[in-house]
Structure formats: structure tokens, C-alpha cells
Amino acid sequence: xxxxxxxxxxxxxxxxxxxxxxxxxxxxxxxxxxxxxxxxxxxxxxxxxxxxxxxxxxxxxxxxxxxxxxxxxxxxxxxxxxxxxxxxxxxxxxxxxxxxxxxxxxxxxxxxxxxxxxxxxxxxxxxxxxxxxxxxxxxxxxxxxxxxxxxxxxxxxxxxxxxxxxxxxxxxxxxxxxxxxxxxxxxxxxxxxxxxxxxxxxxxxxxxxxxxxxxxxxxxxxxxxxxxxxxxxxxxxxxxxxxxxxxxxxxxxxxxxxxxxxxxxxxxxxxxxxxxxxxxxxxxxxxxxxxxxxxxxxxxxxxxxxxxxxxxxxxxxxxxxxxxxxxxxxxxxxxxxxxxxxxxxxxxxxx
Numbered sequence: 001x002x003x004x005x006x007x008x009x010x011x012x013x014x015x016x017x018x019x020x021x022x023x024x025x026x027x028x029x030x031x032x033x034x035x036x037x038x039x040x041x042x043x044x045x046x047x048x049x050x051x052x053x054x055x056x057x058x059x060x061x062x063x064x065x066x067x068x069x070x071x072x073x074x075x076x077x078x079x080x081x082x083x084x085x086x087x088x089x090x091x092x093x094x095x096x097x098x099x100x101x102x103x104x105x106x107x108x109x110x111x112x113x114x115x116x117x118x119x120x121x122x123x124x125x126x127x128x129x130x131x132x133x134x135x136x137x138x139x140x141x142x143x144x145x146x147x148x149x150x151x152x153x154x155x156x157x158x159x160x161x162x163x164x165x166x167x168x169x170x171x172x173x174x175x176x177x178x179x180x181x182x183x184x185x186x187x188x189x190x191x192x193x194x195x196x197x198x199x200x201x202x203x204x205x206x207x208x209x210x211x212x213x214x215x216x217x218x219x220x221x222x223x224x225x226x227x228x229x230x231x232x233x234x235x236x237x238x239x240x241x242x243x244x245x246x247x248x249x250x251x252x253x254x255x256x257x258x259x260x261x262x263x264x265x266x267x268x269x270x271x272x273x274x275x276x277x278x279x280x281x282x283x284x285x286x287x288x289x290x291x292x293x294x295x296x297x298x299x300x301x302x303x304x305x306x307x308x309x310x311x312x313x314x315x316x317x318x319x320x321x322x323x324x325x326x327x328x329x330x331x332x333x334x335x336x337x338x339x340x341x342x343x344x345x346x347x348x349x350x351x
Contacts, residue, residue, distance in 0.1 A: 001310045004028040004056045006077060007068030008040035011091060015066045015118075016044035018302035022310060024064075030056040057081050064114075064309065067091060070168045071176075075100045082111040087313055089116050089306070092180060093334065094327025096170030101331035105324045114312045116305075117327040119184045121241060122320055123301035123308075125275045126262040128284035130245065130252040131189045131320075133264070139247025142190055145226035147243030149182045150234040154212060157205055166209055173210035175201070175337050179230040180330035182241060186228075187329075188320060190245055192220035198346045199337040204233040216337060239298075260295055283319070 001024045005012050008031045019026045030050040031037040037049035050056035057065055057080050065081040067074055067090040075095050081088045088108070094117055095101040108115035121127060134142065153159065163169040163177060170176050187193055197218040201211035213231035220226065231237070241256035253263040264271040276292030277285045287304055290296055308318035332350055340347045 001025070001063050001313060002027045002061050003064045003066055004030070004050070004059060004062035005044070005046075005066040005068055006030045006053045006056055007066075007070075007091075008036065008044065009068065012040070012066075012068040013044060014299065014302050015068055015089070015306070016046070017299060018306040019066075020045065021299075021303040022307040024306065024310060027061040028056045028059055053077055054080065057084050057086065063087060064089060064313070070162050071096050071170050072168050075104060078104050078115075079107055082107045082113065082115065085111060085113065087114045087309070089118060089309060090324070090327070092117050092119065092327055092330055093170060093176050094324060095331055096176075098328070098331045098335050101324075101328040105328050108324045114309060115324040116309050116312075117322050117324060117330075118302065118305055119181060119188070119322040119326060119330075120298070120301040120305045121181055121185045121256065122188050122322060123287055123304040124254070124256075124259050125280055125284045125288040125296070126254055126259060126273070127185065127189055128287050128320075129262050129273065129275075129280045130254060132281045132283045133250070133252065134190055134245065134247075139245070139250040139252070141222070141224075142192065142245055142247045143224050144246040145186055145190060145192065145220070145224050145243070146228065146246075147182060147186070147241075148229040148231075149178045149241045150230070150237035151178065151232045151239055152235050152237050153232060155204070155233040155235045164208055164210055169210065170334075171210070172201075172214075172334050172338050174212060174230050174232045175199075175214045175216075176330075176334045178232065178241075179214055179216070179228065179337070180334060182228050182230065182243070183333050184322065184326060184330060185241070186226070186243060186245070188322075189243075190220075190224075192222045192224055193351075194218045194226075194333065194349050195221050196346055196348050197333075197336055197340055199340040201337075201341040202231075214337065214341070216340075256298075259297060260292075
């Protein structure tokens with residue numbers, strides 16, 4: 001597969017390394033200015049630099065377009081790529097409002113191509129193990145789903161980024177950026193869907209136009225209740241996505257900063273299950289590339305995600321590949337959180 005990446009910042013580099021590791025060819029990269037693209041092509045080992053995003057999309061040597069730009073550019077670039085018949089990987093949020101996300105889902109269906117969103121935390125083998133055990137009913141019916149996603153890259157008063165600007169990042173920053181990751185992981189792992197929620201947005205620095213953190217309570221379609229706290233201004237927490245999914249017979253806890261183990265709680269015994277191809281169930285072991293004790297992490301999840309996208313393009317049906325429909329789901333949840341915070345009340349989440 002021949003990939004082209006639009007946007008060469010941090011996440012563009014992550015995509016580039018995943019393309020190489022998954023066995024793809026990085027044909028072209030495009031950036032805001034041609035000189036930036038030329039420098040990025042050398043740094044990311046691309047075959048060439050495109051003069052513009054439009055040139056990259058039209059290029060005959062690009063099969064898959066990776067969109068790694070500020071959020072406000074996702075919709076026009078994704079639509080252009082789909083109309084050109086290209087497969088698309090678009091960073092989340094897929095769109096900054098529900099209507100545009102729905103347009104992209106329909107456009108991808110009309111184009112008949114693979115269109116994916118990198119909810120890559122699904123690709124930790126230990127997450128897949130929790131999913132397999134929950135699916136097998138080992139915990140009994142889950143009744144409490146809780147956790148957090150905490151970062152500190154905006155903890156300092158002077159820290160800033162384009163995501164802080166609603167015109168570029170959307171109406172919600174922290175929930176729209178990382179809260180949707182937690183929600184996607186919860187729904188993927190447990191099979192539960194959030195049906196209603198109440199949320200509160202919080203600011204470490206009131207002069208910032210978008211929230212630094214959020215807290216949410218929710219109910220699910222299978223009778224569970226839950227909570228999640230998200231923050232991008234919690235000092236010392238670099239990228240701590242944590243969950244505990246609790247049933248009467250067992251509970252499962254995962255920490256993205258310690259991803260090579262799954263904590264399994266029982267009334268009489270507690271296990272810490274190490275990640276490894278010979279320690280996990282079959283479905284989870286497929287995503288364990290290295291023996292136990294040899295760490296796998298975030299970049300490896302991206303590689304597994306891109307490999308599954310390539311597999312889907314080749315006609316395979318990978319289990320749990322996150323598509324534009326999952327990007328639409330994230331947009332729906334973000335809109336519900338913003339609405340609830342504004343109204344200070346519970347809101348129903350559309351299916």
C-alpha cells in the first residue's frame with residue numbers, strides 16, 4: 001500500500017512510522033508550506049514532498065490518504081480524498097460537528113472505500129484480552145464502568161496550541177480530543193453504549209476559550225452506570241488513560257502508561273496478566289507481537305491499526321477496525337457533553 005500524509009507534526013510522524021512498520025510505502029507528504037513538506041519528507045523517509053494537499057490527493061502513487069491536520073481541515077480534505085476514490089485515515093475528531101461527521105460517513109459509503117479513524121487504544125493486546133473475557137461472561141453483567149484520561153501538556157499558564165482555538169479545534173477541546181478516546185475504548189471493550197449523560201466542563205485557566213477538563217456521569221443501554229474524568233492540565237500525568245470495568249464476579253483495570261499488563265480483580269484472588277502471545281487468549285494474542293517482558297506501546301498500536309487498514313483494503317475483515325461511523329459516534333458524544341454542560345442537566349445521547 002502506498003500512503004500519503006497531509007500534516008507533518010507530531011501525529012503525522014506517528015502515522016509515518018506506522019506506515020513503514022506495517023509494510024507500506026510512504027509515497028508523499030504535504031505540509032502547510034512546500035519547504036516544510038520537503039524537510040518532513042527527508043525526516044519521515046517519504047519518497048517525495050507534495051506541493052500541496054490537493055496535489056497529494058490527486059497523485060497516482062497514493063492509495064491511502066492520512067489526514068493529520070488541525071481539526072477544522074478534516075472535512076474538506078477527507079471529502080476531496082473520498083471523491084478522488086482514495087482510502088482515507090482521518091485523525092479524530094472526524095469533524096467538529098455532527099452534521100459534517102454524518103456527511104463524511106455517507107461520502108465514504110458512496111465511495112466504497114476503507115475510511116478509518118485511529119482510535120488506536122483498541123489495539124493494545126491487554127485491552128483485547130479484557131474485551132474477550134468480558135465477552136465470555138467471566139465477570140457477569142457489568143454494572144459499573146469508570147475511569148479517567150489525564151494529561152499535563154497544557155498544565156502551565158503559558159502553554160498553548162492550535163487546539164485551544166475553537167475555530168481550529170472545535171467547541172470542545174479536552175473532551176473532543178481525549179474524552180472521546182476513553183468513551184470509544186469503553187464501548188468497544190464492554191459492548192455497552194452510552195444512552196444518556198450529564199457533564200461539567202472545567203477550566204484551570206478561565207481565559208482559555210475551551211475547557212481544560214471535564215467530568216461526566218452516564219448510563220448505558222445494558223443497565224450499567226459510569227463516570228469518567230478527563231484533563232489536559234493535570235501536572236505529572238503524561239498520558240494516563242485508565243479504566244475499571246466491574247462485574248459481580250470480576251473487574252478489569254487497564255492503564256495506558258503501564259500497558260503491558262491487565263489487572264483482573266476477584267473476590268478471593270487478584271491477577272496481573274502480562275501481555276504476551278502465550279499468556280493471552282487467541283483474539284488478544286494476535287495483537288501481541290513480542291514475548292512477555294518486551295514492552296509494546298502506543299506506536300505499536302498505530303502500526304497494528306495501519307496494518308488492519310491495509311488488510312481491510314485487501315479484502316480482509318479485521319475485528320474492531322474503527323471506521324468513520326465510530327468517528328461519527330465520537331462527534332455525537334461530544335455534542336451531548338457540550339449540550340449537557342451548557343444546560344446543566346442530563347441529556348439523551350442519540351443512537
